[in-house]
Amino acid sequence: RPVREVLFFPSPPSCTEALLAEAAGPGAPVQPCPCPLPRNDCSLSRLLRRLLSARRSLEICLFAFSCPQLGRAVRLLHRRGVRVRVVTDAQYMGLRGSQIGLLRHAGIQVRHDQGCGYMHHKFAIVDRRMLITGSLNWTTQAIQTNRENVLVVEDAEYVKPYLDEFERIWEEYNPT
């Protein structure tokens, strides 16, 4: 049965350490995190789990990306051999706390818009099969304080047009 999920935010602060540590080294013993945050399942942990399910490819098209946990998840997928490509908005890329520099430093391909208007999308595609899209920018402020929504859809009729849009933007933002 294809995945169909709706996530709403704000998501209360929670510890995602175990989730990320396990994804980094499956099977390895996970040190318990000393932080006092609850380990509850929440919209952020669900979003992380969907992303961490990637095995082959991950396309990300995001206006703003500064959430450290989501940045860590993306770098982890890259290290695991997933082909990660990121498109973002030039205006927000340089802001304090942006994850884009860390992604590039890790060797992940990132392209950004050059023109006027915002690259205002907020979607990701996992393994060319699962679409994650909504109002949410991947920032801690949005995750913890805003009213936001994210749809998770595993239906080719929706995934295909977003993949095509990603490829169009990827080519358009080709710097060479």
Place this chain on the structure above:
Amino acid sequence: RPVREVLFFPSPPSCTEALLAEAAGPGAPVQPCPCPLPRNDCSLSRLLRRLLSARRSLEICLFAFSCPQLGRAVRLLHRRGVRVRVVTDAQYMGLRGSQIGLLRHAGIQVRHDQGCGYMHHKFAIVDRRMLITGSLNWTTQAIQTNRENVLVVEDAEYVKPYLDEFERIWEEYNPT
């Protein structure tokens, strides 16, 4: 067959006069608009058509709402007897060009957040049956210059959680 549509923006400037005039008075002769804009079908006209299909109810949950054509469509639905309810973000409501004042003036119920964090949703629900959601704020700037996406879904599994979210916010923002 349920509606499933994906709209991408920017949408080129186009004349939506005929579309709106016809919706205002079905059957009445429509004066041709003298403006030089093309009458092509585009993402904005498709979005307008989905909204104008409302017969009973329209819930709108929007961070920013300043596009005059979309504002006109919503007032027109209200006049036609559709039950319209609008939730918006307080920070953006007072901005120049906001449609919120015009909606209220027309007698449409509008509520806004009172707290910290943004009401960052961008969705609408037509006749409790069709969900319209994505990255797009209803502003001319976003429609004509940004890269944006809007999903149109007529699937109860997706519509229901958004309706519930709307009702939660509607109650939370009750000023009384």
